[in-house]
Amino acid sequence: MxxxxxxxxxxxxxxxxxxxxxxxxxxxxxxxxxxxxxxxxxxxxxxxxxxxxxxxxxxxxxxxxxxxxxxxxxxxxxxxxxxxxxxxxxxxxxxxxxxxxxxxxxxxxxxxxxxxxxxxxxxxxxxxxxxxxxxxxxxxxxxxxxxxxxxxxxxxxxxxxxxxxxxxxxxxxxxxxxxxxxxxxxxxxxxxxxxxVRETQEAIVGAVTGSLRTPRTLLLGRYDTDGRLQYTGRTTTLPQAAARSVAALLAPSRGTHPWTGWTFSAGWGSREALDATLVRPELVVEVGVDVARDSTGRWRHPARWHRPRPDLSPSDVVSFGSPG
Structure with a gap:
């Protein structure tokens, strides 16, 4: 054999x-x-x-x-x-x-x-x-x-x-x-x-603000235990170098997207809606977050950009609501 x-x-x-x-x-x-x-x-x-x-x-x-x-x-x-x-x-x-x-x-x-x-x-x-x-x-x-x-x-x-x-x-x-x-x-x-040790976590990019060529912030998600991509938070404004590197790894959404028809708040507790562009939920990124969560487990404060993780797949990301 x-x-x-x-x-x-x-x-x-x-x-x-x-x-x-x-x-x-x-x-x-x-x-x-x-x-x-x-x-x-x-x-x-x-x-x-x-x-x-x-x-x-x-x-x-x-x-x-x-x-x-x-x-x-x-x-x-x-x-x-x-x-x-x-x-x-x-x-x-x-x-x-x-x-x-x-x-x-x-x-x-x-x-x-x-x-x-x-x-x-x-x-x-x-x-x-x-x-x-x-x-x-x-x-x-x-x-x-x-x-x-x-x-x-x-x-x-x-x-x-x-x-x-x-x-x-x-x-x-x-x-x-x-x-x-x-x-x-x-x-x-x-x-x-x-x-x-580091206060960093992985999440999946599901949408961006700005444009696909020059994303301003990333809207992040994780799959729940039922296999649905849940929105968990967004990043602070990306540095220019980070925006360029991420843009090269993103692809526009094709067909049905898990977030089709969704609206996203500009901030926790805000009624202002973001102008977001959906992308294929394939890219995993690493971000820094604090411990503040809402009742569903979403991050209440914007996440700090750390780096892309193209070596990981969405299935490698812990489920929505998990601490890791």
Whole structure:
């Protein structure tokens, strides 16, 4: 039977950073989730959404020569700049190919931070308990003497270490991921937990004010448990650079839209209606919000723009009314 890369195992958000008994903690990096596989000279580097990332990261392709044949890892692509992780540099590399990709690999080299082992020298390890997968991953790094672009994600069962990691936000650490020591790797299952330090959340762009070419603000939504896209709030006025970057990722609505016929208030408690243009509800963005909510769970204050997340799909966004 031919072995194929499994779908990624996922994490559910939790509000408390405390390390549960029987669990290990890992650093949650500000990067791009990716799985890598090497078999008989064939290399795969696949994003969480299934995109082939290999042409954009020739340094990872070259680094695969360090791995044993028939081996696969789960991890995070990151770029380091001026003492911190630079997501914008990473994002800027995704469309590069050929000579352009090689040039960017020299200017902004990516590292692959491995945090799980999916296959080892022909053996499928996804049914192994996390503690066994982790021990084998550490042994792989030690025995093969792996160097750049490979890096090993730290793991701990010590609460004091977790508290220290939570102070690393200035260098681009998003938070902590928790994995049960006796758990297998379950594709597409939210069996892990994650705690995000930053006050940021993801939502889906359903409409804009201004124009599609130059959006002024974004109207954001999340799907409820019945599969309906609910309006959750809008952003403050976008900076010019952000407006340009978002405009390139938006598409006009075609056919029936979940918000067809809806009107949107200019602000919480205001009767003024916004002049909004509907867009395909496909783009996920990350915004900063405060804790103020109305009775339905909508954000009462405008959200602060943070960044687009084209690496995520609408199904990755937590449901309407959830705290995460």
């Amino acid at each position: 031919t072995w194929t890369l499994p779908e990624p195992m996922l994490a559910a958000p939790v509000p408390d950073p405390a390390l549960p008994a029987g669990w290990a903690a890992e650093v949650k990096w500000d990067g791009w989730r990716a799985a890598v596989s090497v078999e008989a000279g064939h290399i795969m580097l696949r994003s969480r959404r299934g995109t082939n990332l290999l042409p954009a990261f020739p340094e990872v392709r070259a680094g695969c020569a360090q791995l044993p044949d028939a081996t696969a890892l789960d991890g995070e692509l990151v770029v380091w700049e001026s003492g911190r992780l630079a997501f914008e540099r990473l994002q800027g590399r995704l469309q590069a190919r050929g000579a352009g990709a090689a040039r960017l690999a020299g200017e902004w080299p990516a590292h692959y931070v491995a945090f799980d082992l999916l296959r080892l020298a022909g053996t499928d390890t996804t049914r192994w308990a996390y503690r066994r997968r982790r021990a084998a991953l550490e042994e792989l790094f030690l025995d093969r003497g792996l160097t750049a672009p490979w890096a090993l994600c730290p793991s701990t069962t010590e609460a004091d270490t977790v508290r220290e990691w939570l102070t690393w936000t200035a260098v681009g650490v998003e938070g902590i991921v928790y994995k049960q020591l006796d758990s297998i790797y379950a594709p597409s299952v939210r069996g892990w937990r994650k705690y995000k």
